[in-house]
Amino acid sequence: MHLFLYQLKLLLRNKIMFFWTLLFPLVLATLFHLAFSQLLDSEHFEIVDVAVIEVNKDEHFHTLLDELSTGDEQLLNVQYTSLEEAQSLLEDNKIDGYLVVDQDIEISIKENGIPQTILQTIVNQYYSSQNLFKNIYEYNPQAIIDGIFENLDMNQDYFLSQDSENTDVTVIYFYTLIGMNCLFAGFSAITLSTKMEGNLSRQGSRLTVSPTSKYKTLLTATIAVFLVHYTKMLVLFFYLVYGLNVHFSSQIPYILLLMAVGSFVGIEMGNCICSLLTKSEDTKISINTSLTMLCSFFAGMMIVDMKYLVLKYFPIGAYINPVSLITDAMYALYYYTTYERYFFNVFCLLAIGIILFTISIFMMRRKQYDSL
Amino acid sequence: MMRGGMTLNVIEIKNLTKSYGNVVALDQLSLEVKEGEILGLLGPNGSGKSTCINTILSLLKYDEGSISIFQKEMNPSQYEIKSQIGVVFQDVAVFEELNVLENIDYFCGLYIKDKKQRKQYIHDAVELVGLQEFLKFKPKQLSGGLLRRLNIACGIAHKPKLIFLDEPTVAVDPQSRHHILEGIKELNRLGATIVYTTHYMEEVEQLCHRIVIIDKGKVIASGTNDELKNMITLDERIGFTLEEDNEKLVDDLKKMNNVIHVHYEEKTIHVSYQGKDDHLKSLIDYLSQNHIQYHQLYSERPTLNDVFLELTGKELRD
Ligand SMILES: Nc1ncnc2c1ncn2[C@@H]1O[C@H](COP(=O)(O)OP(=O)(O)OP(=O)(O)O)[C@@H](O)[C@H]1O
Ligand SMILES: [Mg+2]
Numbered sequence: 287m288h289l290f291l292y293q294l295k296l297l298l299r300n301k302i303m304f305f306w307t308l309l310f311p312l313v314l315a316t317l318f319h320l321a322f323s324q325l326l327d328s329e330h331f332e333i334v335d336v337a338v339i340e341v342n343k344d345e346h347f348h349t350l351l352d353e354l355s356t357g358d359e360q361l362l363n364v365q366y367t368s369l370e371e372a373q374s375l376l377e378d379n380k381i382d383g384y385l386v387v388d389q390d391i392e393i394s395i396k397e398n399g400i401p402q403t404i405l406q407t408i409v410n411q412y413y414s415s416q417n418l419f420k421n422i423y424e425y426n427p428q429a430i431i432d433g434i435f436e437n438l439d440m441n442q443d444y445f446l447s448q449d450s451e452n453t454d455v456t457v458i459y460f461y462t463l464i465g466m467n468c469l470f471a472g473f474s475a476i477t478l479s480t481k482m483e484g485n486l487s488r489q490g491s492r493l494t495v496s497p498t499s500k501y502k503t504l505l506t507a508t509i510a511v512f513l514v515h516y517t518k519m520l521v522l523f524f525y526l527v528y529g530l531n532v533h534f535s536s537q538i539p540y541i542l543l544l545m546a547v548g549s550f551v552g553i554e555m556g557n558c559i560c561s562l563l564t565k566s567e568d569t570k571i572s573i574n575t576s577l578t579m580l581c582s583f584f585a586g587m588m589i590v591d592m593k594y595l596v597l598k599y600f601p602i603g604a605y606i607n608p609v610s611l612i613t614d615a616m617y618a619l620y621y622y623t624t625y626e627r628y629f630f631n632v633f634c635l636l637a638i639g640i641i642l643f644t645i646s647i648f649m650m651r652r653k654q655y656d657s658l
Numbered sequence: 659m660m661r662g663g664m665t666l667n668v669i670e671i672k673n674l675t676k677s678y679g680n681v682v683a684l685d686q687l688s689l690e691v692k693e694g695e696i697l698g699l700l701g702p703n704g705s706g707k708s709t710c711i712n713t714i715l716s717l718l719k720y721d722e723g724s725i726s727i728f729q730k731e732m733n734p735s736q737y738e739i740k741s742q743i744g745v746v747f748q749d750v751a752v753f754e755e756l757n758v759l760e761n762i763d764y765f766c767g768l769y770i771k772d773k774k775q776r777k778q779y780i781h782d783a784v785e786l787v788g789l790q791e792f793l794k795f796k797p798k799q800l801s802g803g804l805l806r807r808l809n810i811a812c813g814i815a816h817k818p819k820l821i822f823l824d825e826p827t828v829a830v831d832p833q834s835r836h837h838i839l840e841g842i843k844e845l846n847r848l849g850a851t852i853v854y855t856t857h858y859m860e861e862v863e864q865l866c867h868r869i870v871i872i873d874k875g876k877v878i879a880s881g882t883n884d885e886l887k888n889m890i891t892l893d894e895r896i897g898f899t900l901e902e903d904n905e906k907l908v909d910d911l912k913k914m915n916n917v918i919h920v921h922y923e924e925k926t927i928h929v930s931y932q933g934k935d936d937h938l939k940s941l942i943d944y945l946s947q948n949h950i951q952y953h954q955l956y957s958e959r960p961t962l963n964d965v966f967l968e969l970t971g972k973e974l975r976d
Contacts, residue, residue: 289768295760488747495740496765496768654716654719
């Protein structure tokens, strides 16, 4: 207990560790958030340049276009032209596309993109409401506009994730951030072990010559690191949920369990690195950093597609990569109504953690050193 | 504790050998530490003092030999033995994150579980090293000498029966050093057996009951201060300064009985004598008979450096 309390104290007073395991993830989360919201804003409100050729004038559609061309919610910049003019404008990339209004409304575009999708949405929405209006003899463009925006909002995720199977990419970044932060527990574990290990620090030598068992030291250190790190994880998590309004699913208890298991794996990774190598603390920290970064990279932290590439070409990799397992478990919570996939991931994580724990206990048996 | 008139050996080391790769740090070293004594382990840099202490403590593996402490074979899980030992390592071993009081409490608490007793022990330790005014200071805020004192307090607060001090006074000003040495004597008076390593011979002469001189991992001599000094041929060194140059005197001195060596430089003469005799009186008589003017006469007994010099052919300190 005495040892445990001091281990807690040492962890809490380590300022550098506080920065890397708490402030850094918070800053990163904020940056992600800012980057994404800007991305969404700019793509959502980009004004589409469109030419309209009215072969047969449709009053209703005309008013709709007028409505969409004004006000705060302006979506379109319309010019009425002849077909030839429209074609050359499109050729010179002056417009995103043109509409030919005849019996039907025909869209012509040169490339696929968000403005084109917006045009498509407008036309679709107009068609689908047309029947309705004919019946009630009352035309209400605002209803259509609302419909259009609703549609666009729903598709907003789609705009961002066209290449990655229709999933909400931004949430994956936050998942990965949580996964990575779990592994950051390894840093605290390494710094603390260094202070407890006889050949790595003089303080450790003192502990080693005292009548204190090494297993006890390891156990109390693991619990102390876990408590401190888990608290930091909670801070990060609630910042994401309440500060940044990241929509994790409603299954918060499951996420909390996942973070606990993830932190455990992170700590054991640190302990393992510590007991396997007799290098300096700095070297161990660098190894842990590289390992964490590598795991995060393969889990899709830098490039989202990485996650899918790994699954395609090296599926085992996803099962032994703790960051992947953590993100995948959260992902499973978000998209599936059953918990099988989630628990499978949690189980894999636990297995990894226990294997690492066993290795570090085993290595602990070496009690004397060749040199100090 | 006496047994049949013989003082008990607290530590017994036989033929201890330890090498770091190709470097042989301890070479068939044998050593005994008797209960209640202050043993000085004296040797130049790299002679193996720290290695010796760390192997005794089971921190380091060794290649050959045996180590027993309190008549029991020492190994890493001898918690019973370990609980009686206090160590002050050569390098300062305290936590930057903890203040003076917390540091002492942490290390003391590894041995003393009872809170009330611990509080008393910490109080005593703080008093012993004189850190009362610095209890709330972080190690960073302490000067080198104060830090050394803290280092000592952390090692001895649990009132161990056997204390190892590895050069606790390196880079400490004379005042702090005096304080530390007095503290160590006090610990010994209270009953602790002490092993003290240093390469400062003055400290050893002042502090230790018995001295072991080691070089290149081997014991080259051991005994009390006087025993060691009687071991060598040099008995006394006398120095004086002449009023005027006198080459003839130097030659005459060299021919005299019991004179081993005469050193002459800028009118100053150092004469080294061997054998027990009243060298000083015969020299003064000789000088006055020959009407030689001199001043600044002094005489000194051999130092441990002389012992070391004669036994190894090199100086103890560079
Ligand atoms: N970790 C190590 N690896 C290799 N050689 C070492 C190591 N530690 C010590 N040595 C060597 O072992 C020998 C004894 O070193 P040790 O530190 O025991 O000497 P010491 O008497 O304590 O010296 P000092 O007065 O400088 O503290 C030296 O030659 C040193 O170079
Ligand atoms: Mg040394």
